[in-house]
Amino acid sequence: MQLGIRLHDTKDLPFEERIADVRRLGFTCGHLALAKVIEEFPTTDETMTPGLAMYIKNVFARNQVDIAVLGCYLNLADPNKEQLAKTVHRYMAHVRFASWLGCGVVGTETGAPNEEYKFTPECHTEEALQLFISNFRPIVKYAEQMGVIVAIEPVYRHIVSNPKRARRVLDEIASPNLQIIFDPVNLLDPANYAERQEVIEEAIDLFGEEVAVMHLKDCAMEGDKLVSMGCGLGELDYTSLFQFIKKRKPFIHATLEDTIPENNQQVKDFVLRKYAEV
Numbered sequence: 001m002q003l004g005i006r007l008h009d010t011k012d013l014p015f016e017e018r019i020a021d022v023r024r025l026g027f028t029c030g031h032l033a034l035a036k037v038i039e040e041f042p043t044t045d046e047t048m049t050p051g052l053a054m055y056i057k058n059v060f061a062r063n064q065v066d067i068a069v070l071g072c073y074l075n076l077a078d079p080n081k082e083q084l085a086k087t088v089h090r091y092m093a094h095v096r097f098a099s100w101l102g103c104g105v106v107g108t109e110t111g112a113p114n115e116e117y118k119f120t121p122e123c124h125t126e127e128a129l130q131l132f133i134s135n136f137r138p139i140v141k142y143a144e145q146m147g148v149i150v151a152i153e154p155v156y157r158h159i160v161s162n163p164k165r166a167r168r169v170l171d172e173i174a175s176p177n178l179q180i181i182f183d184p185v186n187l188l189d190p191a192n193y194a195e196r197q198e199v200i201e202e203a204i205d206l207f208g209e210e211v212a213v214m215h216l217k218d219c220a221m222e223g224d225k226l227v228s229m230g231c232g233l234g235e236l237d238y239t240s241l242f243q244f245i246k247k248r249k250p251f252i253h254a255t256l257e258d259t260i261p262e263n264n265q266q267v268k269d270f271v272l273r274k275y276a277e278v
Helices: 015-024 050-062 081-101 126-146 163-173 193-210 239-248 264-277
Strands: 002-006 029-032 066-071 105-108 150-152 178-182 211-216 218-222 225-229 253-256
Touching (some): 002 066, 002 264, 029 253, 050 066, 050 081, 066 081, 066 253, 081 126, 105 178, 105 211, 163 178, 163 193, 178 193, 193 239, 239 264, 253 264
Parallel strands (some): 002 253, 029 066, 066 105, 105 150, 150 178, 178 211, 211 253
Antiparallel strands (some): 218 225
16 A cells, blocks of 8 residues: 545645655655645636646656546536536646646546535535536547546545445446546545445445545544544544555555645554554
């Protein structure tokens, strides 16, 4: 397992200093959301040139840090056609940019069928699933043309809300360039929290082969709300998850989420210790 971190959870430093600091902290890869990490210059569709890609690539290479995920977490089920067109254009730009960066995957969540990108019961309908698949299909096709992997991240409160719906997206689009970012906590909700181990094992069973990247965080119930946090600070049992990684994905990029600069070393040490124990 190649352990990294979501880069916008790290110390707020100028871009080059931030990546050097990530390496100093002992991480070997990162989840890069351009606008959240790079403040010195714009990262619009227009500025995402081969030259910018090569500059960013060289900064990461100099520090021996991989770009595990290039994040593009926008709503591909937006009913506003004008806004959806801009979103699709943005995804295409990220796919193209990723081909120059040489990063692991372009990552996305799966949206909601409303302009606000918020959870409603309609997220879990068949109509919403088909809308997402229809809007996502040309992006996957473009990824095939550019030689890039795109990966969806199933989230309980989004359209691809459970392992079965994720499996359907994989099967209906049927592309070798479509894979999964597996974040076990994102599949959980107060409604299924008591069965969290079964949910994780179902996910491994249904789409384990297509998992390209892991996101690692923890969770716990606080009253009637499910709250996420850094690994080792909640209640999640990592045994079967780390067994899956060690046996079937030994060199996978795995990035920490929901850490803060004050605890990322504590969380990293917990993950490495637990991983060594399984």
